Every structure is written in C-alpha cells, then in structure tokens.
Amino acid sequence: MRAPVALAVSLACLLVAASRIAAADPEWSLQTALDARDVWMRALPPIDLRSPYDGLARPIPGGTLPSAGAHQFMAITWDTGLTIDDRWLIPILGLQYGWSVGESPDVVTSLDGTIVHMQTWTTNVFTALLPGVGVRGKARRWMFSADVRPVASFVWMSAMAASGTDTSDLGDGHSLFAVGLGVRAELEACRRIDPVQRACLLVSPALYEFSAMNGGSIGLRWEVGP
Amino acid sequence: MRHGTMRACGWLLGAALACAGCGAPGDTQARFGGGGGGAPTVAPTSVPLRAGSVVVEGCALDQWQTDALSSASMHGLVQTVILLCPTARSDGTVAPVDQPARDALAAQVASIRSQGYRVTLALTMADELDHPYPPDVMATSLASATWRSSVATTAAVFASTADGLDLQLPPPPDTSTDDVSALVSALSSAVGRGSLSVFVPPGGASNDVAGAPAYDLVTIGTLVARIHVSTLDFSCCSGSPGPTIDPGWAVDAQRSAASQTALPMDVAVPLYGWDFGPQGQRAVTFDEAVGVASDAGATIRRGPTGAELYDWQDTTGGAHETWFDDAVSTSWTLAAWDTQTLPADVGVVYWGLGSEDPSLWDTLAQESGVAQGAGR
Numbered sequence: 001m002r003a004p005v006a007l008a009v010s011l012a013c014l015l016v017a018a019s020r021i022a023a024a025d026p027e028w029s030l031q032t033a034l035d036a037r038d039v040w041m042r043a044l045p046p047i048d049l050r051s052p053y054d055g056l057a058r059p060i061p062g063g064t065l066p067s068a069g070a071h072q073f074m075a076i077t078w079d080t081g082l083t084i085d086d087r088w089l090i091p092i093l094g095l096q097y098g099w100s101v102g103e104s105p106d107v108v109t110s111l112d113g114t115i116v117h118m119q120t121w122t123t124n125v126f127t128a129l130l131p132g133v134g135v136r137g138k139a140r141r142w143m144f145s146a147d148v149r150p151v152a153s154f155v156w157m158s159a160m161a162a163s164g165t166d167t168s169d170l171g172d173g174h175s176l177f178a179v180g181l182g183v184r185a186e187l188e189a190c191r192r193i194d195p196v197q198r199a200c201l202l203v204s205p206a207l208y209e210f211s212a213m214n215g216g217s218i219g220l221r222w223e224v225g226p
Numbered sequence: 227m228r229h230g231t232m233r234a235c236g237w238l239l240g241a242a243l244a245c246a247g248c249g250a251p252g253d254t255q256a257r258f259g260g261g262g263g264g265a266p267t268v269a270p271t272s273v274p275l276r277a278g279s280v281v282v283e284g285c286a287l288d289q290w291q292t293d294a295l296s297s298a299s300m301h302g303l304v305q306t307v308i309l310l311c312p313t314a315r316s317d318g319t320v321a322p323v324d325q326p327a328r329d330a331l332a333a334q335v336a337s338i339r340s341q342g343y344r345v346t347l348a349l350t351m352a353d354e355l356d357h358p359y360p361p362d363v364m365a366t367s368l369a370s371a372t373w374r375s376s377v378a379t380t381a382a383v384f385a386s387t388a389d390g391l392d393l394q395l396p397p398p399p400d401t402s403t404d405d406v407s408a409l410v411s412a413l414s415s416a417v418g419r420g421s422l423s424v425f426v427p428p429g430g431a432s433n434d435v436a437g438a439p440a441y442d443l444v445t446i447g448t449l450v451a452r453i454h455v456s457t458l459d460f461s462c463c464s465g466s467p468g469p470t471i472d473p474g475w476a477v478d479a480q481r482s483a484a485s486q487t488a489l490p491m492d493v494a495v496p497l498y499g500w501d502f503g504p505q506g507q508r509a510v511t512f513d514e515a516v517g518v519a520s521d522a523g524a525t526i527r528r529g530p531t532g533a534e535l536y537d538w539q540d541t542t543g544g545a546h547e548t549w550f551d552d553a554v555s556t557s558w559t560l561a562a563w564d565t566q567t568l569p570a571d572v573g574v575v576y577w578g579l580g581s582e583d584p585s586l587w588d589t590l591a592q593e594s595g596v597a598q599g600a601g602r
Contacts, residue, residue: 113478113563
C-alpha cells in the first residue's frame with residue numbers, strides 16, 4: 001500500500017516540476033552515468049513461489065518463504081537523465097543489477113511441510129530506476145544534487161527443497177522471486193574531471209523498497225553531461 | 227579528457243570486479259515462518275506447541291527414561307506416556323501373563339501417573355522372543371474371532387489399570403483389512419471407544435509404509451477415539467539409507483488419514499536412528515550413533531532435512547551409513563509443521579524415549595516457549 005502512495009507522490013512532484021519548467025524557456029541537456037555501489041538491504045523481502053513445484057517426489061503447492069534478514073549486495077548501475085537550466089534534474093531511466101557479496105547464511109525454513117534451504121548467497125536483485133525529480137547546484141568544480149524516484153525491484157535466489165536424501169532448487173522453475181515498487185532518494189557530491197565529466201560519491205537511502213527505510217546504498221559514480 | 231575518462235571508468239569497474247563472486251555460504255540458521263531483519267547470525271527457531279505423547283518401548287522405565295519424564299521440559303511438552311505393552315501372542319494370551327509382572331506393570335503405570343502424566347498401554351503382537359510373527363501366522367490369528375475375543379478381554383484388564391489402550395500392531399498382511407477392523411471393534415467393545423486409540427501406518431503418501439492397506443480408516447474411525455499416524459521409518463525398507471522421517475511426507479500421511487476420518491490424530495516423531503550396513507538395518511540411539519562415529523573417526527554431517535549422518539566401516543570392512551536425529555533436526559521437523567500446514571489440533575507422538583539426544587527436551591521446550599528445567 002505504501003509503495004503505490006509513494007509512487008503517486010513522486011509522479012506528482014515530477015508533474016509539478018515539469019509544469020514550472022515548461023512555463024519558462026528552459027535549456028535542456030542529457031546526461032548519463034555509470035556507478036558501482038554497495039547495497040545494504042535491512043531485510044530481504046519474503047520470496048514467493050508463484051506456481052506449484054513438482055521437481056521432488058513430493059509436490060509443493062506454492063507459498064512464501066520468509067524474509068532471510070539483512071543482506072549485502074554489490075551493484076552496478078547505468079542511468080540517464082535530463083538537466084534543465086543547469087538546476088533541475090529529471091532522472092529518466094536507470095538499470096541496476098546487484099549480486100550478493102560477503103558471507104551469507106543458509107536459512108532453513110519450510111514450505112507446506114517441506115524443508116527448504118534459502119541459499120542467501122545466491123541472491124540477486126534487478127532494479128529499474130524510473131523517472132523522478134531532483135535538483136542540483138554547483139560551486140566551482142563541485143556539484144551537489146538530490147533527487148527522489150520510484151523504482152521497481154525484482155529479487156531472486158536459489159532455495160533447495162529437501163525430500164528424504166534429495167534436494168531440488170525451487171528457483172529452477174523461474175517462479176521463485178519477489179517483486180515490488182518502491183521509492184528511493186539519491187544524494188550526490190561530484191567533482192568535475194573535465195567540462196563534461198564528473199566523479200561522484202553517491203548515497204541512496206531506500207525510502208521504501210519492500211518495506212519502509214529498507215537500507216540503502218553508497219557508491220562511486222561516473223557522470224557524463226554538462 | 228581521455229585520461230580522465232579512463233581513470234574514472236577503471237575506478238568504477240575495479241571496485242565492482244573486486245567484489246564479484248564474493249557471495250559465500252556462511253553459518254546455517256533456522257528461521258521458520260517469521261520475518262527477518264537484523265544481522266544474519268542466529269535466529270530463534272519457533273516450534274508450535276502441540277499435544278504431546280511419548281512412547282516407551284517396553285513395560286517398564288529405566289533410569290534414563292525416569293529422569294527424562296521428571297524434567298520440567300518434558301512436562302511442558304508431553305501429557306501422555308504410552309508404554310509399548312502388553313503383547314498379544316498367537317495363542318490368544320496377552321503377556322505379561324504372570325501376576326507379579328502384571329502387578330509391576332500396574333505399579334509402573336501408577337508411578338508415572340503420580341508425576342502428572344496420563345498413561346496408556348499399547349497392545350502389540352509378537353512372539354516370546356519379541357519377534358514379529360510371520361505374515362501367515364499373524365493373518366491366521368487376526369482372522370480368528372476366538373483369538374480376537376480372547377485378546378480383547380485380556381487387554382481390557384490391562385487397560386483398566388491405565389488411562390486407555392492403544393493398538394500398535396506390526397504391519398499386518400494387506401489382506402487382513404477386515405480382520406484388523408474386527409479386532410479394533412472387539413477392543414472398542416471391551417475397553418470403550420473413548421479409551422481406545424490406534425497406531426496406523428502412513429498411507430496415501432509418497433512413501434507408503436508396509437501394512438497401510440490393512441487399515442480401513444473409515445471403519446476404524448467409528449470405533450476409536452484417536453489415531454496415531456506412525457510417520458516413522460521413512461527410509462526403513464527401501465534399502466537406501468536415509469532419514470527416519472521426512473516432515474513433508476508426514477504432512478501428506480496426516481492429510482491422507484484426515485481425508486478418511488475426522489478423528490483427532492497425531493503424527494509420530496522418531497527419537498532413534500538407523501544404521502544401514504551389509505547385514506541390513508539396525509536401530510540406534512543418539513548416544514550410540516555419536517559414540518560409533520567417535521570411535522570410527524567419522525565426520526558427522528547434516529542431511530537435507532536436517533538429520534545427521536555419517537559413513538563408517540566396521541571391523542570386517544563392511545560399509546555402514548548411519549542416520550539419526552538430534553535436537554536440531556527434530557526441531558526443524560517440528561517447526562516445518564506450522565499450524566497452517568498441520569492443523570493445531572494434530573498432536574505429536576515422540577517414539578522411543580531414551581533414544582533421543584539428551585538436549586532434545588530442553589531445546590524443544592525453549593523453542594516452544596514452555597518451561598524448561600532439570601532432567602538428565
């Protein structure tokens with residue numbers, strides 16, 4: 001429920017900003033960025049088995065695996081956006097892929113009585129960063145920016161179901177995943193390398209991603225654009 | 227500009243690649259049905275508290291069993307003690323037959339009851355050496371109305387000293403369905419339906435156990451007060467080593483039984499393990515399994531469902547594989563039976579008091595949220 005509300009608020013902000021900008025005679029420019037970041041999720045989302053699994057002697061009808069707790073990812077992100085009048089930011093689209101890093105537990109749970117081992121070290125997350133709104137300011141070679149934008153996240157992992165001496169990966173059927181809409185903020189401090197390139201320190205709290213204030217990320221970003 | 231671009235690019239990719247593939251398995255933790263959050267260290271396991279019974283394989287308790295029953299943990303988990311006694315013979319007698327032994331059994335029952343437990347006696351069938359009869363002998367006995375009447379009459383005498391009677395037959399021949407129902411009917415008449423329960427082998431599940439076809443649960447359901455589904459020996463008779471119980475299999479067995487009768491029922495949890503060797507299978511206690519592993523220098527590992535196992539060689543070079551449960555694996559099994567999977571009114575029968583991991587009862591008491599305390 002919170003995610004759609006947050007998404008609506010973001011879109012409303014975007015529309016208000018766009019209408020104010022459109023009233024003037026703006027100068028538009030495109031920028032793109034690539035970053036590497038460390039992502040910390042305070043709680044992995046519950047993972048749904050969305051269709052029955054029959055890879056074992058005993059079929060599993062589907063269900064939800066509980067949250068496996070906090071998790072650490074390394075992620076790379078490609079992003080694009082517009083700047084308007086060298087002040088307003090309209091992030092357009094970004095794609096982020098993250099993979100599990102560090103030591104992660106084998107979380108034992110069950111589905112319909114079948115023991116399931118959630119192999120949290122195999123967790124992956126793909127996030128689409130959707131259009132948002134932000135602002136930036138410059139001071140000599142430094143630039144600071146902040147924006148807020150909706151995101152759509154897709155999380156998956158391997159989970160081995162056990163029957164007797166056999167195990168089978170519930171993820172093999174491609175129906176074991178969590179998907180959700182959310183909102184995140186992005187705060188950047190950048191130093192200009194040359195007239196169109198910047199190296200930035202990025203901090204991005206997850207305002208709502210599967211749950212409220214669900215961690216965030218910190219990373220280094222390379223931006224190209226005026 | 228070109229240098230700056232390459233430098234920035236290398237910086238980012240280097241950081242990313244440095245951590246590529248860093249994901250690695252860590253410690254196992256158990257987290258059933260609850261939310262996450264917090265550091266991935268140890269999460270408490272939650273075991274639903276169910277009506278509990280414990281089976282003692284014999285007519286009398288040894289000191290180990292007596293101590294276990296006196297613990298606060300056991301009192302929190304178990305309400306009924308089932309003594310696997312008396313034993314029907316093929317001639318229609320029911321052992322023990324001598325009066326001093328019967329008096330000792332009655333005294334044992336009274337002693338357990340004085341600790342606050344309900345005590346029932348489980349009528350079984352075996353020869354004087356405690357071996358099961360051959361199928362044809364068993365079938366002949368079951369088919370005899372005289373035999374059934376004699377056994378029921380004597381069993382009622384035993385039942386009068388306890389809180390009820392259970393029927394725990396070795397696997398009957400598949401053709402004895404009507405005769406098994408007739409025996410249950412005779413016992414029900416003799417002791418009263420409300421005092422009679424019956425152990426039935428799992429049927430309708432992915433790994434049926436021998437004897438299941440001999441039990442007509444629709445008929446039996448009208449004659450007894452409770453059914454214990456003997457979800458034991460999952461890997462018993464297939465020849466392939468494996469765990470003694472699979473929690474999903476037990477769920478299927480309970481659902482199969484529940485589809486035939488609305489009676490209250492239990493599922494069984496084995497406290498013993500099995501050694502699979504060249505001469506066949508042999509039941510082992512937790513302490514024996516751990517001791518043999520230590521003597522043989524074997525490394526104990528945990529199987530997919532949580533049961534422990536190890537490989538070892540005996541003095542003749544025979545290869546063995548031993549599977550057994552400990553407090554952890556048993557709590558995994560019980561936790562997998564959340565109340566949405568297995569209804570809250572389904573009880574648990576712990577089979578083989580004295581064979582268990584000594585830490586079992588305190589562990590289960592803690593995870594069930596009941597009092598725990600001194601035992602063995």
